[in-house]
Amino acid sequence: MTTFLQVLMTGILTGGVYALVGIGLSLIFGVMRIVNFAHGEFVALGMYASLLLFQSLGIDPYLAIPLIIVGGIVLGAVVERVFIAPIIAAPEHVSILMTVGVGLVISNLLLFGFGAHPQSIFTWYSTKTVRIAGVTFSGPLSVSFLITLAVIVGLYWVLTRTEIGRAMRATAQNRDAAELQGINTGVARMLAFGIGVALAAVSGTLLLPVLYVIPTIGGVFTLKAFVVTVLGGMGNVLGAIGGGLILGVTESLGAAYISSGYRDAFGLIAFLAVLLLRPAGLFGKSRV
Amino acid sequence: MRDRLKTLAWLGAVLVAFTLYPWAFPTKLNLGVVIVLFAGMATAWDVLGGWAGQLSLGHAALVGIGGYTLALLSLRAGVPPWWGLLAGMALTGAVAAFWGWIVFRLRGPYFVLSTIAVAEILRLVAINWKDLTGGAEGLFLRELPRPFGLDLFNRTVEFYLALAYLGVALLVAWWLSWSRFGYSLQAIREDQDSAMAMGINPTRTKILAFMVSAALTAMGGSLYAIYLSFFEPHIVLDIGLSVELALIAYIGGAGTVFGPTIGAVVLLAAGDLFRNYFQQANLLIYGILIILVVRFAPEGIVGGWHALVRRLIRPAPGVPVEVRGERP
Numbered sequence A: 001m002t003t004f005l006q007v008l009m010t011g012i013l014t015g016g017v018y019a020l021v022g023i024g025l026s027l028i029f030g031v032m033r034i035v036n037f038a039h040g041e042f043v044a045l046g047m048y049a050s051l052l053l054f055q056s057l058g059i060d061p062y063l064a065i066p067l068i069i070v071g072g073i074v075l076g077a078v079v080e081r082v083f084i085a086p087i088i089a090a091p092e093h094v095s096i097l098m099t100v101g102v103g104l105v106i107s108n109l110l111l112f113g114f115g116a117h118p119q120s121i122f123t124w125y126s127t128k129t130v131r132i133a134g135v136t137f138s139g140p141l142s143v144s145f146l147i148t149l150a151v152i153v154g155l156y157w158v159l160t161r162t163e164i165g166r167a168m169r170a171t172a173q174n175r176d177a178a179e180l181q182g183i184n185t186g187v188a189r190m191l192a193f194g195i196g197v198a199l200a201a202v203s204g205t206l207l208l209p210v211l212y213v214i215p216t217i218g219g220v221f222t223l224k225a226f227v228v229t230v231l232g233g234m235g236n237v238l239g240a241i242g243g244g245l246i247l248g249v250t251e252s253l254g255a256a257y258i259s260s261g262y263r264d265a266f267g268l269i270a271f272l273a274v275l276l277l278r279p280a281g282l283f284g285k286s287r288v
Numbered sequence B: 001m002r003d004r005l006k007t008l009a010w011l012g013a014v015l016v017a018f019t020l021y022p023w024a025f026p027t028k029l030n031l032g033v034v035i036v037l038f039a040g041m042a043t044a045w046d047v048l049g050g051w052a053g054q055l056s057l058g059h060a061a062l063v064g065i066g067g068y069t070l071a072l073l074s075l076r077a078g079v080p081p082w083w084g085l086l087a088g089m090a091l092t093g094a095v096a097a098f099w100g101w102i103v104f105r106l107r108g109p110y111f112v113l114s115t116i117a118v119a120e121i122l123r124l125v126a127i128n129w130k131d132l133t134g135g136a137e138g139l140f141l142r143e144l145p146r147p148f149g150l151d152l153f154n155r156t157v158e159f160y161l162a163l164a165y166l167g168v169a170l171l172v173a174w175w176l177s178w179s180r181f182g183y184s185l186q187a188i189r190e191d192q193d194s195a196m197a198m199g200i201n202p203t204r205t206k207i208l209a210f211m212v213s214a215a216l217t218a219m220g221g222s223l224y225a226i227y228l229s230f231f232e233p234h235i236v237l238d239i240g241l242s243v244e245l246a247l248i249a250y251i252g253g254a255g256t257v258f259g260p261t262i263g264a265v266v267l268l269a270a271g272d273l274f275r276n277y278f279q280q281a282n283l284l285i286y287g288i289l290i291i292l293v294v295r296f297a298p299e300g301i302v303g304g305w306h307a308l309v310r311r312l313i314r315p316a317p318g319v320p321v322e323v324r325g326e327r328p
Helices: A002-032 A039-057 A061-087 A092-114 A139-161 A163-173 A175-180 A185-210 A215-232 A237-257 A260-277 B002-019 B026-051 B060-077 B081-103 B108-128 B155-178 B180-190 B192-197 B202-228 B239-253 B259-273 B275-296 B300-313
Strands: A129-132 A135-138
Touching: A002 A039, A002 A135, A002 A139, A002 A163, A002 A185, A002 A215, A002 A237, A039 A061, A039 A092, A039 A185, A039 A215, A061 A092, A061 A139, A061 A185, A061 B275, A092 A215, A092 B108, A092 B239, A092 B275, A129 A139, A135 A139, A139 A163, A139 A185, A139 A237, A163 A175, A163 A185, A175 A185, A185 A215, A215 A237, A215 A260, A215 B108, A237 A260, A260 B108, B002 B155, B026 B155, B026 B180, B026 B202, B026 B239, B026 B259, B060 B081, B060 B108, B060 B202, B060 B239, B081 B108, B081 B202, B108 B239, B155 B180, B155 B202, B155 B259, B180 B192, B180 B202, B192 B202, B239 B259, B239 B275, B239 B300, B259 B275, B259 B300, B275 B300
Parallel strands: none
Antiparallel strands: A129 A135
């Protein structure tokens, strides 16, 4: 029973970070109607940015988060303006190829700049654990989970309570109608992409204390983000939270009780099943 | 009809030009085999990705099934490679029929995502089913029989085998450029609903295209396995390979007879030239080129070339300036 609880809790904690990666992708899809195939590369970028900040300036990853968020938004907005805005009206395979290209450029530049060897950081809390009722919680993962919750609450507040959040939701619902209401949908898209990238980068920061990073790690997270968003419904930001938790728990339980070699396959099988049987996601149709 | 024969003549010329490669670059035979093989596999990808417009990022699975079928039949049952190649083609054809039957109800990004998922699941199976596939350690083809006394591990022999394969792939693409089937695929690509209204069954047509594409890809995969002689899931089943095939076809010109071949020559030769400089980061060129192509030449190098030629030979037709403005 304790083992089961242990496995379940680990799954939930990992799922929290997956959710954060997925929410960014879902927000971008909801507002812009494009699938960001470079999403995982922005996670990798966040990891390397935090690595650099830690190694050269000694800034703790958790303290670097505000910096990463601002940097992510700016970078995302620039990438959107330069690469995606010009092709936003083109058929969807065009934006897929464009983001694949952006992802390749990012991962190969990282390879160029940091080399292929795995790197990580060691902080005083990297191996700390907390025991509650016989279940061991990884310290960094628990903190990540709490920060993820805070970020999600913040995002929810921005989307529902601020003018720019409303603009983004309006753009997601109906671009033309939003424009008729005087909303600058170009700016809304730019910000949506910026926030999506920032969320991806922050997940990278949160994972750095518990993972080794290599320049090509992005592909893994792009896939995870796809699974999370499809489980939760493409463009459904709240659904992505559920999708992330389901993915985390499925992987964790599957790896513990069926086969650890197939850890990544369980999520993909669930993903295919949902794609084919319930393409709107597990939680209905609502968007953003 | 005249266009058709002209393209066929060009096709012959391209193949003849390639036959001279081993004399022109005797020290670069490895690169030559890879260029010709990837040109063939990108052309095979293009049957589905370009002509039918169904962007697949899972074709590595088909390369892998082709390669593994040949290798496993040879290693475990002593089946000669030519039968292994045919078995691999038949198997991937069947896999594609089933795979297409499942995923062609999805459109757009959902279809792309499903191809990635299926290919990734296959890769995980290949890594974990160690008794069958040798797992992550891979397979090593030590010896193969010699058809007509030809050593299949000789690079020159491999080059001409690959060239024959490219010839088959190009002939298929040429056939698509004028056949009814080819036009059905293009109709589906342009507008699936209108195609349906014209009496084309989109699902059946797409499944057929997938089967042709898959069998051709597997043929290339089998030859690739012989060329590598040692391979593992990370080489032949990786999503990187899927992306590479798609980008080669796209950068060269998707849905054209020669586009994928041109893409393979340009990208792989560039990769070789810059290898020392970029080292492992050689996919950087793919990333930069696909961004440029998508942004400035959506029809790839072939389309961009045609546009350039048109502009140079025939200046823009004399449309009065006021007519060119946006219509109300």
